[in-house]
Amino acid sequence: MDRVPVLKIGDILLVSIQIDMEDQVALQLQEDLADRIVATGCHGVIIDISALDIVDSFVGRTLATIAAVSRVLDAETVVVGMRPAVAITLVELGLQLPGIRTALNVELGMDLLARERGDDDGDDGDDVEGTDTPAVSTP
């Protein structure tokens, strides 16, 4: 069975889904991510789905579960890179992805996480502190 790699970049776990996942592979990713969040203490997860040409209700539910589990483990999840045709189809399918934050690409996802984390730390809303994102460019 294929396995989707989870990369640690600074305080963030980055997952770039590059394959058409069998359902079991998606469930394995869900478990792997929970383990890695606990093992690393990372506070942010970015899931890049720019290579996915569809998101059906199973993958959608997996993404929603990952986001919910991450939150319980004190990590925020951002799904990035959804293709326009996938977004249109998701809406018509009726999938709302509750509780999932989205951004257009990895870089904007990192900005979003940094901002949120900055606010969470209770600083005075000064975003500058949170913008020291690691140098990673969109694939």
Place this chain on the structure above:
Amino acid sequence: MNERIEVTSDRDVVRVRQLVRTLAVAVKLSLVDQTKLVTAASELARNTLVYGGGGSVEVSPAENGRRKGIRIVFADNGPGIADLDLAFTDGYTTGGGLGLGLSGARRLVDEFDIVTAVGEGTTITVTKWCR
């Protein structure tokens, strides 16, 4: 060029998605329509596997005058669906899913036909036409 896939595992659902994509590209469905059809096929093939206990998926080009399209038939000999209205209700699931497969798939295609009998099985035929 009818193509048939026996669906008995997760892997076969992936094969269905890939086959439908290939044929949808061949008849020149638009990108959005390809995406809708492949998504619908993924939902219905998973239902064939999970609820129908496995079955078959047959994909073929369709023609209606000058219009071209793709027709897909999902067939299983599983338990059938007793209450279709309920099964097509958004959010209704007996398997812990999101309950969007049947209702969502119907929205994503141009034609949707279902024949089901309790204890005998379910056959769903969908068609997507080029615009």
